[in-house]
Structures are given as structure tokens and as C-alpha cells.
Amino acid sequence: MAVNFEYYRVFCQVARSRSFTGAARALMSSQPSVTRCIQSLEQQLGCTLFVRTRRGVSLTAEGELLYHTVGPACERLQQGEAELAGALSLQGGVVRLSSTETALHELLLDRMDSFRARWPGVRLHLNNGTTPQALAHLRSGRVEMAVVSGPVQTGKEVRLHPLVRVEEMLVAGPGMAHLARKPLHLRDLAGLPMICLEPGTCARDFYDELFAAKGLNLNPEVEVTTADLVLATVQHDLGVGFVPAGLARPLVESGAVTPLRLAFSMPPRWIYAARVQGRPLSAASRAFWKHLTEGSEG
Structure with missing residues (x-):
């Protein structure tokens, strides 16, 4: 019936x-x-x-x-x-996304803040990890989009949209602040105690390749899992390290760490928005993708 x-x-x-x-x-x-x-x-x-x-x-x-x-x-x-x-109507809904720590501090937190101010009824579910982890979550369908830092290697099924160039800062603690007196060459860095992210992260791959291109080896004094741990270790004068500028800036302004000058130009490195080709987004996620990618440098 x-x-x-x-x-x-x-x-x-x-x-x-x-x-x-x-x-x-x-x-x-x-x-x-x-x-x-x-x-x-x-x-x-x-x-x-x-x-x-x-x-x-x-x-x-x-x-x-x-x-x-x-x-x-x-x-x-x-x-x-x-x-x-x-x-x-964007009075409700959920955006599920994954992000790397660098992308979070350099771009995503500000974009999430402005999105929520415009559409307060939409919930944002965020998990973070390395670029490979974020892309794995994307491919599996656990999230609808990812915001990751390069260098990125993906298959044709993932669409990448460049957002902004990564701005990283080389910083030193109080005991090594004297290194700021002159610009540092890459060979100078090879002789310093470096604090780096652990192998397998895109940031570590980037710096390994940067040193190798000049015939130098990057042999970190300390390896950690996150950028905020790089910053904390630098503050204790265990070495110098590259961290996202957005993360370091408050400590630079307070004098807790000192930015070091470089005598060379860093190769470009980008933050990307990623989604799976052909996989439809929810209404809330379509709005967030548009908000995220509009006005991007890429």
C-alpha cells in the first residue's frame, strides 16, 4: 500500500x-x-x-x-x-577538514575565525597532522577538504589550490641571540645546532632537499614532532630552528626569541587547499572552500 x-x-x-x-x-x-x-x-x-x-x-x-x-x-x-x-541556507551544517600545523598558524585559524563570524551556525570539525596524514584523511572521506603545506605530491584524484606562500622564520633563544648580528649563509646553518621536525614531514623534506642542493648535510641536534616544540626547544637554547612566522611572532615581539637574518633567498613553499576531484562537497563545505580560496595568491 x-x-x-x-x-x-x-x-x-x-x-x-x-x-x-x-x-x-x-x-x-x-x-x-x-x-x-x-x-x-x-x-x-x-x-x-x-x-x-x-x-x-x-x-x-x-x-x-x-x-x-x-x-x-x-x-x-x-x-x-x-x-x-x-x-x-548555512544556518547549520558541518565542515570537516584536516590541516597541517604550519597551515593552521599561517592561514587557517584566521579564515576559520572570519567564516564563523559570517556563518555562526556552521560547525567546524578540524583535525591536524602532517601533510601525508591530512591527505590520507581526505582520500578516505574522513574529511571533505585539507589545508596542507608543501611540498606536496598527490595523484590526479586530488585537486590542489595554492593559497599563500609559507612564511617561516629562523629563530634563536637568548643564549644564541648574537647570531643575529650578521646574515647567515646556508653553510653557516650547517655548522649550527639545528632543531628540526622529524623525518617524514613535508617541512623536514623541504629543508633536507635545501641543504642537499648545496652539497650540505642537515644533521639536526634535536628532532621534534611539532613546530611549537621547535619553538619551545629554541627558547631553552638547545639550538636554532625554522618555525611558522605566525607562531613565532608573539615570542619575537616579547623578546623571548630572536629572528635571524639569512644571506640567501628561500625557495618558494606554498600552503594548499586540497579536495578530491569529482567528490561533491556539502553546502557548508562549498561555502568554506569558496571563503578559503577567494583572494588567494595562487
């Missing part, structure tokens, strides 16, 4: 309102239209669902049985419709 869902929707509203007139008002319809829907439903089901009372209508035994099952289903469907409408 194929019953029009609209009949069930009207039935549930009459059952809640205990009145054909009240149901018509709630449904923004007319009483005759509500009456016709209920009559059609009763004819299809072969039973009477309501009886008239002095105050309106009440459910029959068959009506009670039907409402016990159909009522919760109608509520869930109406809730789903409302949630979908909210998501499409």
Missing part, C-alpha cells in the same frame, strides 16, 4: 492539535483541505482514525495504533527536512 506521505503529515498534525481547524492553522492550509486528506487516508487504510468530540477530535483505537508508529517517523522526517534546509 503506497500512501502519500502528505496524508501522514496531516494526520500527525491533527492528532497533535486534536482539531481540524488547529491543524489547518499549523499547516497553513484550510480546514476543508485537511478534512479531505484525512478522509482519503481513512479510505486507503480502511478504517476510521478520528471521532468528533465537543472540543474537537480524538483518535480512535486504530488511530492511536497508527500514530504510535507514524508520529515519531513524521517528527524525524520533519527534523531532517529542517536540518537540511538549515544546512542549505
